[in-house]
Amino acid sequence: MKLLYTAFECAPFFKTGGLGDVAGALPKALQKKGIETIVVLPYFTFIPERFKNECQDVTAFTLEVGWRKQYCGIKRLDFQGVRYYFIDNLYYFGRDRIYGYDDDAERFAFFQLAVIEMMGKIAFIPDILHVNDYHTAMIPFLLKEKYHWVDNYQAIRTVLTIHNIEFQGQYGPEMLGDLFGVGQRRYDEGAIRWHNQLNFMKSGIAYANHINTVSPSYAEEIKTAEFGAGLEEILRMENQKLSGILNGIDYEMNNPSDDPALVAPFDAADLTGKALNKVALQKLMGLPENSKVPLLSVVSRLTYQKGFHLLLEELEHLLQFDVQFVLLGTGDPRFEEAFRKIVARYPEKAAAKITFDVTLAQKIYAGSDLFLMPSAFEPCGLSQMIAMRYGTLPVVHEIGGLKDSVRPFNPITNQGTGFGFEQFRGFYLTEAVKQGLQVYHDSPNVWEKLQQAAMTTDFSWETSCQNYIDLYNRLL
Ligand code: GLC
Numbered sequence: 001m002k003l004l005y006t007a008f009e010c011a012p013f014f015k016t017g018g019l020g021d022v023a024g025a026l027p028k029a030l031q032k033k034g035i036e037t038i039v040v041l042p043y044f045t046f047i048p049e050r051f052k053n054e055c056q057d058v059t060a061f062t063l064e065v066g067w068r069k070q071y072c073g074i075k076r077l078d079f080q081g082v083r084y085y086f087i088d089n090l091y092y093f094g095r096d097r098i099y100g101y102d103d104d105a106e107r108f109a110f111f112q113l114a115v116i117e118m119m120g121k122i123a124f125i126p127d128i129l130h131v132n133d134y135h136t137a138m139i140p141f142l143l144k145e146k147y148h149w150v151d152n153y154q155a156i157r158t159v160l161t162i163h164n165i166e167f168q169g170q171y172g173p174e175m176l177g178d179l180f181g182v183g184q185r186r187y188d189e190g191a192i193r194w195h196n197q198l199n200f201m202k203s204g205i206a207y208a209n210h211i212n213t214v215s216p217s218y219a220e221e222i223k224t225a226e227f228g229a230g231l232e233e234i235l236r237m238e239n240q241k242l243s244g245i246l247n248g249i250d251y252e253m254n255n256p257s258d259d260p261a262l263v264a265p266f267d268a269a270d271l272t273g274k275a276l277n278k279v280a281l282q283k284l285m286g287l288p289e290n291s292k293v294p295l296l297s298v299v300s301r302l303t304y305q306k307g308f309h310l311l312l313e314e315l316e317h318l319l320q321f322d323v324q325f326v327l328l329g330t331g332d333p334r335f336e337e338a339f340r341k342i343v344a345r346y347p348e349k350a351a352a353k354i355t356f357d358v359t360l361a362q363k364i365y366a367g368s369d370l371f372l373m374p375s376a377f378e379p380c381g382l383s384q385m386i387a388m389r390y391g392t393l394p395v396v397h398e399i400g401g402l403k404d405s406v407r408p409f410n411p412i413t414n415q416g417t418g419f420g421f422e423q424f425r426g427f428y429l430t431e432a433v434k435q436g437l438q439v440y441h442d443s444p445n446v447w448e449k450l451q452q453a454a455m456t457t458d459f460s461w462e463t464s465c466q467n468y469i470d471l472y473n474r475l476l
Pocket residue numbers: 017018019022163164214247378379380381382401
């Protein structure tokens with residue numbers, strides 16, 4: 001089976017969030033299982049030099065972006081068993097960031113057209129073309145409505161993965177002609193229109209042969225007005241081709257028994273090293289060193305999605321308990337400021353690093369006891385799985401991928417892999433934290449059992465990629 005996988009971000013080359021992690025890990029896992037996989041990405045000039053130096057020029061051609069004629073270079077890199085193709089154009093990708101420009105629509109259009117035309121130029125015609133989020137969601141539409149005359153492309157089956165339905169790519173309908181060189185008929189009919197805008201995500205939903213989200217619960221939730229961001233109706237209509245597949249995490253990079261960021265390795269059979277990591281973390285964050293006090297942590301983008309308005313409501317209350325709190329992340333300036341203020345008031349108990357730091361993130365996963373993830377909505381979420389792998393029990397709002405990955409503590413059976421609350425209210429968040437603290441203090445044996453259960457739950461891509469293989473097979 002031949003697979004073309006494309007996304008607008010991909011670790012370790014460039015990423016802003018979970019989409020990049022998934023695009024970095026899933027193709028590798030699929031290739032290992034024998035799927036002939038290529039990954040197609042934009043060639044951003046800020047890709048680290050060590051990768052750029054290894055890239056080979058494959059070909060170049062002129063691409064029509066509406067009335068524009070643009071240079072389109074194709075570069076190739078073989079890395080960790082996977083073949084990557086990069087689409088090169090300095091005008092579109094010679095920028096400081098991935099997203100956030102006035103001409104993003106044009107940049108996405110160029111990239112998507114290039115992906116399609118490239119297949120012919122490098123003679124790689126996939127059985128499955130897998131696109132991710134709205135940046136690449138126009139591809140299924142384009143294949144059907146613009147490239148239907150290319151015989152080779154007729155048998156290609158398309159999959160759209162929705163990592164976050166809140167971002168949809170909404171642009172004026174004139175973009176269809178101006179950027180894609182297609183007419184407005186399908187727009188006028190309504191198939192790709194929403195609220196009088198061209199909607200990339202909706203187009204993907206309507207035209208892909210299959211749509212999936214990154215957890216089974218989120219696949220259900222987005223069919224409701226509460227979570228569907230306006231697309232719930234079309235998702236209900238397309239229900240027969242919608243499914244949910246839980247993401248995995250990278251087990252090589254997230255391995256407590258072999259992680260260079262840790263001061264001592266540990267595993268489910270022997271957790272002694274975890275206490276050393278905790279003390280090292282306390283020292284690093286300028287908190288009193290004490291392996292007994294429960295350490296609550298956050299590693300996240302500081303956004304509304306992640307539920308920080310809820311946590312901020314409760315944080316000072318939580319700090320009245322005998323706990324410590326550490327936070328790592330950047331995001332909405334209002335949240336950054338609010339956390340800065342609170343930690344300044346409790347220097348003996350709370351510390352925050354308002355930055356992006358992958359090494360410190362690993363130290364926090366390893367060195368803390370409870371990992372807070374009260375997301376308002378969460379398509380999948382990766383950090384709660386990483387935390388569990390490091391024996392740090394997550395406290396989660398039981399929705400989306402959080403519900404599908406964390407088994408909330410059951411006080412009757414003493415089983416679980418974390419703590420959960422259902423109603424999105426500060427009171428319930430605090431109750432869940434209190435429940436965690438109680439087990440931590442009163443029942444160390446139970447606590448250790450929960451840690452072991454969390455650490456040995458299988459979140460590897462190795463396992464979860466099989467669901468994608470099954471899906472691809474069903475489509476052929
Ligand atoms: C998005 C979602 C997150 C998910 C990630 C990878 O960032 O918000 O929940 O884990 O995509 O699929």
